[in-house]
Amino acid sequence: MPAPAGRARRVLAATTVAVMGTLAVGMAVAAPSSADAGPTLGQLAAAQGRYFGSATDNPTLDNAPYTAVLGSEFNQITVGNTQKWMYTEPNRGQFDYTQADKIVAFAQAHDQIVRGHTLVWHNQLPGWIDTVPAGELLGVMRDHVANVAGHYQGEVVHWDVVNEAFEEDGTRRQSVFQQKIGDSYIAEAFKAARAADPDAKLYYNDYNIEGIGAKSDAVYNLVKSFKQQGIPIDGVGLQAHLILGQVPSTLRQNIQRFADLGVDVAITELDIRMRTPRDATKDAQQAADYRTVTNACLAVARCVGITVWDFSDGYSWIPSVFPGEGAALIYDENFAKKPSYWAVHEALGGTTTTTTTTTTGNTGSGCTATYRVTGQWHGGYQAEVTVRNTGATATSGWTVRWTFAQGQTVRSLWNGVLTADGQEMTVRNAPYNGRITVDGTTAFGFIGAHTGTNDTPTVTCATA
Structure with missing residues (x-):
């Protein structure tokens, strides 16, 4: 050297x-x-x-x-x-x-x-x-x-x-x-x-x-x-x-x-x-x-x-x-x-904000979806969506949809398959969690970014 x-x-x-x-x-x-x-x-x-x-x-x-x-x-x-x-x-x-x-x-x-x-x-x-x-x-x-x-x-x-x-x-x-x-x-x-x-x-x-x-x-x-x-x-x-x-x-x-x-x-x-x-x-x-x-x-x-x-x-x-x-x-x-x-x-001393703000999606379609922001920090957040089977039989699949209103984005999602069309988000079940028993639940989560107040969107849910 x-x-x-x-x-x-x-x-x-x-x-x-x-x-x-x-x-x-x-x-x-x-x-x-x-x-x-x-x-x-x-x-x-x-x-x-x-x-x-x-x-x-x-x-x-x-x-x-x-x-x-x-x-x-x-x-x-x-x-x-x-x-x-x-x-x-x-x-x-x-x-x-x-x-x-x-x-x-x-x-x-x-x-x-x-x-x-x-x-x-x-x-x-x-x-x-x-x-x-x-x-x-x-x-x-x-x-x-x-x-x-x-x-x-x-x-x-x-x-x-x-x-x-x-x-x-x-x-x-x-x-x-x-x-x-x-x-x-x-x-x-x-x-x-x-x-x-x-x-x-x-x-x-x-x-x-x-x-x-x-x-x-x-x-x-x-x-x-x-x-x-x-x-x-x-x-x-x-x-x-x-x-x-x-x-x-x-x-x-x-x-x-x-x-x-x-x-x-x-x-x-x-x-x-x-x-x-x-x-x-x-x-x-x-x-x-x-x-x-x-x-x-x-x-x-x-x-x-x-x-x-x-x-x-x-x-x-x-x-x-x-x-x-x-x-x-x-x-x-x-x-x-x-x-x-x-x-x-x-x-290590960083600041995050935890919130329990939720929205619950429609009924009468065989399922409901509850969107919850579980953690929030400057410019970013974590959310979880719980899907509940409200039908009379087990599901073979499910789809959750929502529209972001403030420029939010999804950066990393797990336990689901995401399709994004502008601000419109569609998440379908992963191969392993499409079946939900009667009154049972599954959940997916994601990390996202935001520039506004990050209000929780209204979600809809449908079963296959």
């Missing part, structure tokens, strides 16, 4: 941290220029002395709608893959930072701080690692950490130094490092990282340690031991790959107990998956879960920030690993903000 470029990046990273500190002591949060947007999640988090960021990967940097959100909404970025060993040292002693440098450069161009991920992990290793003799692997590991952390010295505020070193029962994972080096490899990795970059905060990072249990107890004991021995460790990363409705009840308590050891805590890879398809009930639960996680972090002074593991459902890792599950993030596939986004926004 040329020295001038490195110096420029170091100054930028320091400036970003300084700005976050200034916001924390009372600087006003500037709103973005978009007419229908309030403060971003990054701005709101900075006002709380924290960051709210996203992981990203190299292929998505060519997607203009994606990068428009990535570069404006967040004040932190994690390099999702290309700082891992298989990319940075594909051949022994030969280092390649081409791809990771592109992500770091993107973050710097958008005044975003960078979390480094990850220096030592049992996964995504180049094949040659397995051939290194046991007596040489410690030196190889130290050299790798020194080279990678040294390359990004001053450009990365946190390093996930060691990732996922424990099994669910709290025993050591039998990785190549554990088997050939032994228990000491974690401490040695942290020492090497500190020597390579004295200013970066050094983290241990793992999944399923969000609540108190055997695995988080093992990490707690590791951190406690390191602090007692003077081994450099500055933070614990809770990955938080969570399941809908299953946020650990001990999350806040767990964050606090790590903080009480004298280390920072970060929510490093947050997503909350559901069985797909989405519906209004699942979205509401997901929003509540995201709010719970955000509030738990805000409640502990040493919880320094939250990173979602990418921000759009279209780029989530979940569907490829958990078939039939997904919709785990705060933006949908079309980069529309989901209810979970607004839950985080509000938890």
Whole structure:
């Protein structure tokens, strides 16, 4: 890396941290220029002395709608893959930072701080690692950490130094490092990282340690031991790959107990998956879960920030690993903000207005439709329409219609099929919710934009 470029990046990273500190002591949060947007999640988090960021990967940097959100909404970025060993040292002693440098450069161009991920992990290793003799692997590991952390010295505020070193029962994972080096490899990795970059905060990072249990107890004991021995460790990363409705009840308590050891805590890879398809009930639960996680972090002074593991459902890792599950993030596939986004926004101090204004559609047509605005904020809103079967037999399908009077638009709709003709909206049932039993109900919802008072329209309903 040329020295001038490195110096420029170091100054930028320091400036970003300084700005976050200034916001924390009372600087006003500037709103973005978009007419229908309030403060971003990054701005709101900075006002709380924290960051709210996203992981990203190299292929998505060519997607203009994606990068428009990535570069404006967040004040932190994690390099999702290309700082891992298989990319940075594909051949022994030969280092390649081409791809990771592109992500770091993107973050710097958008005044975003960078979390480094990850220096030592049992996964995504180049094949040659397995051939290194046991007596040489410690030196190889130290050299790798020194080279990678040294390359990004001053450009990365946190390093996930060691990732996922424990099994669910709290025993050591039998990785190549554990088997050939032994228990000491974690401490040695942290020492090497500190020597390579004295200013970066050094983290241990793992999944399923969000609540108190055997695995988080093992990490707690590791951190406690390191602090007692003077081994450099500055933070614990809770990955938080969570399941809908299953946020650990001990999350806040767990964050606090790590903080009480004298280390920072970060929510490093947050997503909350559901069985797909989405519906209004699942979205509401997901929003509540995201709010719970955000509030738990805000409640502990040493919880320094939250990173979602990418921000759009279209780029989530979940569907490829958990078939039939997904919709785990705060933006949908079309980069529309989901209810979970607004839950985080509000938890971080953003303002929304909740209303229960409703209109109920016609009777005598086999169904009624009730239109309800469930949340409203500057330039945007969320609405839900409940369809009730008032006929004598089960429906095989339904259609709801209304006309907007004030220039409202629908940006993202779920549990129905939308046809828009100017201001006239027609929503038909999705393939899976056309049948409604007698006196039963179903519902669809949407996120929309408005420029006026957003009065609720009169709706009509008909059954097939």
